[in-house]
Amino acid sequence: MKIVVCVKQVPDTWSEKRLDPADQTLDRAAADGVIDELDTYAIEEALRLKESQDGSTVVVLAMGPASAAETLRKALSMGADEAVHVVDDALHGSDALATSLVLAKAIERIGYDLVLLGSESTDARMGVMAAMLAERLGVPQASLASAVAVDGPTLRVTRVTSAAQEEVEATLPAVVSVLEKINEPRYPSFKGIMAAKSKPTSTLSLGDLSIDPSAVGLGAAATKVLDSTARPPRGERTVIKDEGDAGARVADFLASRKLL
């Protein structure tokens, strides 16, 4: 089985994020880039599937600036076999539609039985990519998975939505996104970190994927940020120390805000 895992480099969650005032895109230079924590669950799931099926390979795929190579190396050190990095200056400012176009083309080129993703990126938080890739690739979408099992050509997923837990079935090839509760990602071992250095890594440009640069990037985006402002600080704040009557004083406060 050939498994492609999409991994994204995102600003470290502890760092301040802001939009670049010039073009209203995420100022990636202002924040340290790290592998999206949620994507490590997808890598872990891919590695477990590989370990349960002889002859499987795990390819990690990222679209992003040159620095995203770091993220791919982290994925390789966890145990992925091969990395593919789509990097092209024309990609700057790509929206979800363009990103899904690029990732889908790259996935088709790599070849796949299963595509794994995180359910949501920690910076964009759109949670759309798995669905978009299934649409573009024309294969089943079995997303929001809290459990994944592959049995021959049959994929079984436990899908958790806001309303229900569903048992879902599909035939491979398919796209799956995983939830954080699915597993506990392994840490790269020293051996893994050393081995990562000699694993095959390739880069692809838009030309390699036969994508017209005008179809991606800020200029092609189907959405546009009109303005962005820092949230104004909250109004008046009160902090009291409990003198034995704090419960009553919270109740007074709630009543004053008509919340009781």
Place this chain on the structure above:
Amino acid sequence: MPEVLVLIEHADDTVAKVSLELLTLARRLGTPVAVVVGAPSPSVVEKLGGYGASVVLSADDERVASSVTAGVVGLLASLVSSRDVAAVLLPSTPEAKEIAGRLAVRLDAGVLTDAVDVTSSDGQVVVEQSVFGGSTVVHATATRGAPVITVRPNSVTPEESPTSPSVETAPVADDGGRHAKVVSRSPVRAGGRPGLTEASVVVAGGRGVGAAEKFALIEELADALSGAVGASRAATDAGWYPHAAQVGQTGVTVAPQLYIACGISGAIQHRAGMQTAKTIVAINKDAEAPIFELADFGVVGDLHTVVPQLIAEIHARKG
């Protein structure tokens, strides 16, 4: 006037509050059309009409209900291409965001997720989003296609606008695609509490709660306020409360009228999920806890004494 498609969430005889919020917003942009998967009961139709739906389009077809995302996407896509549609509104649940994303690819239209407000200016649909964990407010618009927008629950107060909607059957075509099939479904939370994202009040507990059984106190306060229960990751990781209740960057984002944080320090990843609550109350024994930077009202104290007293006060005042 062009139509605005609203994907309705309903169960048996009830319509989700977020659907009424979406109908309220839809009226700002055009004529609201309610799209219902399944057969809407008369009381569902009446409720939708009460909030301004001029048409209720029902797709009562097993293929739509049992395919993951694709069935609803096909339905909405055919409606957008056969009618004059100004926008499509969906709730910001994980599953509806997936529908939105897929629909946007099919229509090659802009998709805007997690809107907290939707307005029309010069014939252009503008959404307000709260990004980077609520630290930045953004206005955005779609530059092509009928915008596909997911809106966070509690973004607007539902306003009635009674109409008597016509009920039509939406055409469902087999797209011949290969889709994942739902073979069984078990609804979550049959219990009495409101859903976390829809609740107007959320009471959340963190590591300071101390133990799984102590979450009963958090539940009791939530029940006294008819609210939902949330938890920090420290509490869900410890196994004190289900993962589904986790609020924050890797959990649920909530924007209730009132958020009460009990024994939660207020890490940036937790704030990302609750920062846009209208009113925030924090109870924490550490005066330096960052949660106090956000709190409209903070108590430096032990939650195990403050919360029981608060519950007693609420019951006393409600009589």
